Amino acid sequence: MDGAFEPTGTLLHRRHLQSLREVHVPSMGERGRQVTVGEAEFEEVPRAAPIASGANEIGAAKVRAPLELPPMQPSTQGLARVVAVTNQKGGVGKTTTVINLAATLAASGQRVLVVDLDAQGNCATGLGIDKARVDLTTRDLLLNPERAAECRYATRIPTLHVVVGDRRLVAVEDAIVSDLGRESRLAEGLAPLLPHYDLVLIDTPPNLGVLAINALCAADGVLVPVQTEYFALEGLAMLLSTVEQVRRRLNPGLGVDGVLMTMHAPTLLNQQVAGLLREHLGDVVVEPPIRRNIRLAEATSRGEPIHVHAPKSNGGQDHLAVANALSARWGLTRGPEA
Numbered sequence: 406m407d408g409a410f411e412p413t414g415t416l417l418h419r420r421h422l423q424s425l426r427e428v429h430v431p432s433m434g435e436r437g438r439q440v441t442v443g444e445a446e447f448e449e450v451p452r453a454a455p456i457a458s459g460a461n462e463i464g465a466a467k468v469r470a471p472l473e474l475p476p477m478q479p480s481t482q483g484l485a486r487v488v489a490v491t492n493q494k495g496g497v498g499k500t501t502t503v504i505n506l507a508a509t510l511a512a513s514g515q516r517v518l519v520v521d522l523d524a525q526g527n528c529a530t531g532l533g534i535d536k537a538r539v540d541l542t543t544r545d546l547l548l549n550p551e552r553a554a555e556c557r558y559a560t561r562i563p564t565l566h567v568v569v570g571d572r573r574l575v576a577v578e579d580a581i582v583s584d585l586g587r588e589s590r591l592a593e594g595l596a597p598l599l600p601h602y603d604l605v606l607i608d609t610p611p612n613l614g615v616l617a618i619n620a621l622c623a624a625d626g627v628l629v630p631v632q633t634e635y636f637a638l639e640g641l642a643m644l645l646s647t648v649e650q651v652r653r654r655l656n657p658g659l660g661v662d663g664v665l666m667t668m669h670a671p672t673l674l675n676q677q678v679a680g681l682l683r684e685h686l687g688d689v690v691v692e693p694p695i696r697r698n699i700r701l702a703e704a705t706s707r708g709e710p711i712h713v714h715a716p717k718s719n720g721g722q723d724h725l726a727v728a729n730a731l732s733a734r735w736g737l738t739r740g741p742e743a
Contacts, residue, residue, distance in 0.1 A: 474645065474689055475652055477626050477660040477734070485518065485602035486735050487595065488662055489624040493647070494640040495611030497632045498667035499523075501701055503608040504531040505720075508710030509728040511565035515737055516602045518557065520546070520595070521570030522616045528608050529569040532560045533708035536571060544573045547619070548580065550594035557598075562710075570608070578615040587615060588655055592623035603737055613647055621651045626662035628731075633666050633675040633694065637682065661689060663734065665727065669694035691730055695723045 480486040490503050503519060511517040521528040521543055529536050541556045546568055557566040581587040595605060607620045621627065627648060631637045641664065652659050664686055669675055683690050698720035704711045711721045 474661045474686065475648060475659065477662050478658050480625060480736060484599040485516075485605045486626070487599070487605040487607065487624045488626050488628050488735075489607045489609055489620040490628045490630065491607075491609040491617065491620060491644065492629055492631065492640065493611065493613055493617075493644050494632075494636075497630045498695065499611070499630050500525075500527045500531065500608050501705065502628070502630050502665060502667065502695070503528055503606050504705070505701070505711045505724040506728055506731070507565055507604075507606050508532065508560075508562060509712050509724055510604060510732060510737070511560075511562045512712055513728075513732075514564060515604055515732075516564045517566075518598060518602045518605045519565070519567045520591070520605060520607045521568060522574065522591075522620055523570050523608055523610045524572050524574040526570040526572070527705075529558075529567055530708060531705045532565070532567055532710065534558055534560065534567060534569060536569060539569045539571070542573065543568050543570045544577050546594040547577055547590045550590065550596075553594045553597055556594075574610075574616065581615065588618050588622045591619040595623055604735065618651065618655070621648065621659060622656045624656070624659060626660045628662050628691075629664045630667045631664055631682065632668045633670075633678040633682070635674070635678065637678055638685065663691040663731065664689050665691045666694035669696050691727055691734075693723055693726050695720065695727065698723075 490499050490506075492499060500523065503521075507517045507519045519528050519532070526536055526542075529539070539558060541552065543556070546553055546556045556568045558569060559566060581590060584590075591607075599605070607624065609617050609620045627644075629641060629644060631641055645661070648659060648661065664682065666679055666682060669679065679694060696719045698718055700715040700718035701711055701720040704714035704720075707714060711718065711724055715721050716725070
């Protein structure tokens with residue numbers, strides 16, 4: 406009613422709304438329009454496209470064009486094939502892939518070296534190595550390549566060795582950032598070791614720093630684990646852009662050895678994403694997908710690869726099949742047996 410008392414906060418709120426109505430708003434076309442309120446500027450966002458009508462569909466967004474992958478290159482005769490297991494997105498199963506692929510292939514008689522470039526150092530833990538008893542690590546391999554042979558540690562599998570990563574890797578980028586040829590440090594360290602192995606698997610950090618670039622420069626190819634989730638193709642496209650830059654400037658022979666689907670579940674969403682990956686990448690996709698399996702987590706916590714902890718589990722069978730597929734792809738003399 407007239408003359409009624411209004412609380413101060415309510416009165417100020419009404420005046421603020423009135424002032425907004427009186428502001429002149431210039432046209433900005435399809436980009437939206439800007440509303441100036443004092444010193445702050447707010448841009449109105451155009452209304453989003455409607456959500457797909459089907460509740461069981463991924464959505465209308467699709468990859469605009471098939472991804473162009475640099476082809477896999479043949480290995481050098483008499484030297485180990487060097488493969489960087491990488492994805493700029495974390496949490497996709499890189500370390501689990503490295504541990505179990507390396508162990509499964511080594512158990513079949515292949516000579517395998519694991520190089521851990523991740524400061525968390527989980528490859529050592531997953532393969533039963535006590536990091537507290539390790540003196541020389543990947544840091545020493547990078548800073549003192551002449552000591553490469555001393556940086557290797559044995560595992561319970563005679564033909565599987567590990568160069569252990571630890572938290573000191575965090576400081577390596579600062580230590581070599583001003584060095585000429587810093588991108589080639591890992592390649593220099595690995596060079597004297599390659600004649601003694603059939604395969605070198607590099608576990609990379611989940612970022613695009615000097616260490617990850619070192620892995621791509623040292624590698625013959627990349628193996629890309631991707632989780633079968635909605636953003637898998639976008640993350641893959643970002644990684645392939647990085648691979649292409651490394652090919653142009655640093656390592657022309659770098660190719661994509663495969664894309665491995667991980668943490669796969671029998672849901673409609675996972676199946677649809679897997680279908681998109683197969684559609685756009687074709688034979689580059691490594692089959693079968695690695696299914697979600699609690700046995701994989703148990704194996705890591707016990708310091709055992711899956712072929713030792715639970716070989717008949719879904720995780721054990723999937724990694725065995727993937728190891729066989731990649732063994733044939735890489736031309737290794739003999740693959741694992743069930």
